[in-house]
Amino acid sequence: MYIVKDIYLIIALSIFISLVLLGIIGSSMIRNPLRIIGGRLEPPSSKHLLGTDSLGRDIFAQIVHGIKNSIAVGLLAAVIGISIALTLGLLSGFLKATMLGMLLNALIDIFLLIPGLPLLLLLSAIIRIRSMILVATLIGTIFAWPAPSRAIRALALTLSEREFISLAKISGKNTFDIAFKEITPLMAPYVLLQFTAMYASAIFSEAGISLLGLGPTNVVTLGWVLNQALVMNAFVVRAWWWFIPAGAMLSLLVLSLYSIPLIVSRKLQLLRV
Amino acid sequence: MSKRSHYKYFVRFLVKRLIYSLIVLILGLNLLYFIPRLMNINPVDVYLYRVLGGGVGLGAGGSISGVTGTVEAVRKRFMELFGLDKPPLQQYLLYWKRLFTFDFGFSYAEYPKTVTSIVTKALRWTLILVIPVLITGFVAGTYLGLWVALNPSKAKNTLFYSFIILQQTPYYWLAMILIYLLAIAYPVFPLKGAYSEKWLGPTLSFDFIVDFLWHYALPFLSLVIPITGGYAAGIRAAIASEAKSNYVEWCILLGFSRKRISKYVLRAAILPQITWFPLTFVGLLSQSLLVEIVFGYPGIGYYIQLATFSLDYPLMEALFFIIMLIITFGYLFMEILYGLLNPKLGATYVAEEGV
Numbered sequence: 228m229y230i231v232k233d234i235y236l237i238i239a240l241s242i243f244i245s246l247v248l249l250g251i252i253g254s255s256m257i258r259n260p261l262r263i264i265g266g267r268l269e270p271p272s273s274k275h276l277l278g279t280d281s282l283g284r285d286i287f288a289q290i291v292h293g294i295k296n297s298i299a300v301g302l303l304a305a306v307i308g309i310s311i312a313l314t315l316g317l318l319s320g321f322l323k324a325t326m327l328g329m330l331l332n333a334l335i336d337i338f339l340l341i342p343g344l345p346l347l348l349l350l351s352a353i354i355r356i357r358s359m360i361l362v363a364t365l366i367g368t369i370f371a372w373p374a375p376s377r378a379i380r381a382l383a384l385t386l387s388e389r390e391f392i393s394l395a396k397i398s399g400k401n402t403f404d405i406a407f408k409e410i411t412p413l414m415a416p417y418v419l420l421q422f423t424a425m426y427a428s429a430i431f432s433e434a435g436i437s438l439l440g441l442g443p444t445n446v447v448t449l450g451w452v453l454n455q456a457l458v459m460n461a462f463v464v465r466a467w468w469w470f471i472p473a474g475a476m477l478s479l480l481v482l483s484l485y486s487i488p489l490i491v492s493r494k495l496q497l498l499r500v
Numbered sequence: 501m502s503k504r505s506h507y508k509y510f511v512r513f514l515v516k517r518l519i520y521s522l523i524v525l526i527l528g529l530n531l532l533y534f535i536p537r538l539m540n541i542n543p544v545d546v547y548l549y550r551v552l553g554g555g556v557g558l559g560a561g562g563s564i565s566g567v568t569g570t571v572e573a574v575r576k577r578f579m580e581l582f583g584l585d586k587p588p589l590q591q592y593l594l595y596w597k598r599l600f601t602f603d604f605g606f607s608y609a610e611y612p613k614t615v616t617s618i619v620t621k622a623l624r625w626t627l628i629l630v631i632p633v634l635i636t637g638f639v640a641g642t643y644l645g646l647w648v649a650l651n652p653s654k655a656k657n658t659l660f661y662s663f664i665i666l667q668q669t670p671y672y673w674l675a676m677i678l679i680y681l682l683a684i685a686y687p688v689f690p691l692k693g694a695y696s697e698k699w700l701g702p703t704l705s706f707d708f709i710v711d712f713l714w715h716y717a718l719p720f721l722s723l724v725i726p727i728t729g730g731y732a733a734g735i736r737a738a739i740a741s742e743a744k745s746n747y748v749e750w751c752i753l754l755g756f757s758r759k760r761i762s763k764y765v766l767r768a769a770i771l772p773q774i775t776w777f778p779l780t781f782v783g784l785l786s787q788s789l790l791v792e793i794v795f796g797y798p799g800i801g802y803y804i805q806l807a808t809f810s811l812d813y814p815l816m817e818a819l820f821f822i823i824m825l826i827i828t829f830g831y832l833f834m835e836i837l838y839g840l841l842n843p844k845l846g847a848t849y850v851a852e853e854g855v
Contacts, residue, residue: 333520336520337520337523337524337527340520340521340524340827340828340831341524341527341528342528342782342786342823342824342827342828343786344786344789345786345804345820345823345824345827346528346531348804348808349531349532349535349808349816349820350535352808352809352816353535353536353538431670434670435670435672435786435787435790438672438790438793439790439793439805439808440809441808453672453673453676456676457676457793457794462676462679462680462683462684463684465680465684467680470673470676470680471677471680474669474670474673474676474677477670477673478665478668478669478670478673481668481670482665482668482669485668
C-alpha cells in the first residue's frame with residue numbers, strides 16, 4: 228500500500244482516471260460530435276465550451292469523443308500487444324535451450340528491427356476504410372509488442388533458473404503448465420507495468436497516424452481532430468482553440484499513463500521499464 | 501579475457517545482426533510489394549480515373565469500364581511502362597530490378613518528374629533536418645543533463661521534470677504551437693516550406709541560405725527541444741544511478757575532488773546514453789516525418805503523405821524503400837558503434853549468448 232502513497236502516482240492516476248471519466252460520461256451525453264451546430268470558427272464561449280471548427284462543429288464534443296475513442300483504441304492495441312509479448316517472451320525465455328525457444332528468440336529480435344511507423348502508414352494507406360478495431364489490431368500486432376517482449380523474456384530467463392521450477396519439472400508437470408501457472412504470477416506486476424507503457428505508446432501511435440489522415444475512418448479520435456486542424460489550416464485562421472486543447476488532452480493522456488509505470492518501477496526498484 | 505576473444509564475440513554478434521537486418525529488409529520489401537497488390541487495384545486505372553475525372557467508371561475490383569479510343573491507348577501504354585501487363589512472376593522480378601537499379605520511372609502525382617529525382621531531393625532535405633537535430637540534441641542534452649545532475653537544486657529539478665514532460669509531448673503538436681506562436685500571432689518565422697517561393701531551386705547564394713535558415717528554424721526547434729529534454733533526462737538518470745555505486749563512495753572517502761569524481765562518473769554514464777541512440781534515431785525519424793508534414797517541409801515525410809494520398813505507387817515504393825534502408829542500416833550502424841565503444845563487450849555478449 229505504501230506505493231500508493233506516492234504523491235506523483237496519485238496525481239498521474241487521477242489525471243488519467245478523470246480523462247477516462249470525461250471521455251465516457253461526456254460522449255454518452257453528447258450524441259454526435261460531427262453535427263454542425265454553430266457558426267464557423269467561433270472562439271470559446273458559454274454556448275460552445277471550446278468553440279467551433281471551420282464547419283461549425285463543436286470542438287468540445289469532438290474532443291470528448293476523441294478522448295474516449297483514443298483510449299479505446301489504445302486499450303485494444305495494448306491488450307493484443309501484451310498478450311503477444313507475454314506469450315512470446317515467456318516461451319522464448321523459458322524454453323531457451325530448445326529449438327522453439329531459439330526460433331521465438333530470433334522472431335522477437337527480427338520484429339524489433341521492423342520499422343513500425345512506415346509499415347503502419349503503408350498498410351493504412353492501402354486499406355481505405357479502416358475501423359477502430361482494425362487500426363488497434365494493426366498497432367498491436369505490428370510494433371507494440373517486440374520491445375516489451377524482450378524485457379519479459381529477460382525476466383523469464385532469470386525466473387526459470389529458480390529451484391522451484393526444477394522441482395516442478397522433476398515432478399512431471401507439463402512445460403506449458405509450468406510456464407503459465409508458475410512463472411506468470413511472479414511476473415505479473417512487471418507485465419502490468421509493461422502493459423501500461425504499451426498503452427501509452429499505442430495512444431501516441433494512433434494519434435500519429437490519425438494526424439496523417441490514416442487512422443480510423445469510422446470514429447473521431449484526438450489525432451483526427453489534430454488532422455482536421457492541420458488540413459483546414461487552423462493556425463492560419465488563428466483558431467487556437469481547435470488544436471491546442473486537443474493536443475493538450477493527448478499529451479496529458481499519454482503523459483499520465485506513461486508516468487505510472489515509471490513511478491511504480493522506481494518505487495519498487497524493479498528492472499527499468 | 502584476451503583482446504582476441506573479445507573480437508571473436510564481437511564478430512559473431514556483428515554477423516548475427518547483419519543477417520537479422522537482411523532478413524528484416526527482405527521481409528519488409530516483400531511486404532512492400534504484396535500489400536498494395538493484395539488490394540486488387542490497378543494503379544494505372546486509379547491514375548487514369550483521377551486524371552480523367554468522371555469520364556470513366558471505376559468498376560468493382562478497380563478496373564476501368566467504358567474506356568474507348570485514346571484513353572484505351574494511353575492505358576495500354578502505361579501498363580506497358582509499369583510492366584503491369586506481364587505475368588505475375590515477371591512483375592515480381594521487375595520489382596526487384598527496380599529496387600536494385602533504383603529506377604522507379606515516373607511519379608504519378610508529380611508527372612513528369614522521375615521518382616528518383618524527387619526522392620533524392622526529399623532525402624537531402626530530411627537529412628539536413630534530422631542529422632543536426634540529433635547531434636545538437638545529444639550534445640546539448642548531455643551537457644544540460646550533466647549540469648542539472650552535478651549541481652542539484654530545486655529550480656533545476658523542476659526544469660528537469662519539464663524536460664520529461666516535453667519529451668512525451670507529440671512533436672507535431674509542439675510544432676503546431678510553435679507555428680501559432682511564432683509564425684501567426686507574432687510573425688517572426690515563415691509558415692511553410694524549406695525556402696520562399698521566389699526561388700526556383702536551391703542556389704548557393706547568401707540570400708538563399710539566409711532564407712533557408714529562416715524557414716528551417718521552426719522545424720528544427722520543434723524537434724530539437726524534445727530531443728534535448730530526452731537526452732538530458734537520460735544522462736541525469738544514468739549519473740544518478742552511477743553516483744550510488746561503491747567506487748564513487750570510495751572516491752569521496754579518499755577525498756577526491758568533485759571534478760575528478762564527475763569525470764569518472766561521466767565516463768561510465770555516457771555508455772547508456774549511447775545505447776539510447778538507436779532507439780531515439782528511429783523515433784526521431786518517424787516523428788520528423790510528421791513534423792515535416794505540419795510544416796510543408798519537402799522532405800520524405802511530406803512526400804509520403806503526397807504519395808499515399810494520390811496513390812502514387814512508384815513514389816510510395818521508392819519512399820518506403822528508402823526509409824526501410826535508412827532505419828535498418830541506421831540500427832546496424834548504431835549497434836556497431838555501441839559494440840566498438842563498449843569496453844565490457846566480451847562479457848556482455850557471453851551473458852547474452854548463454855555460454
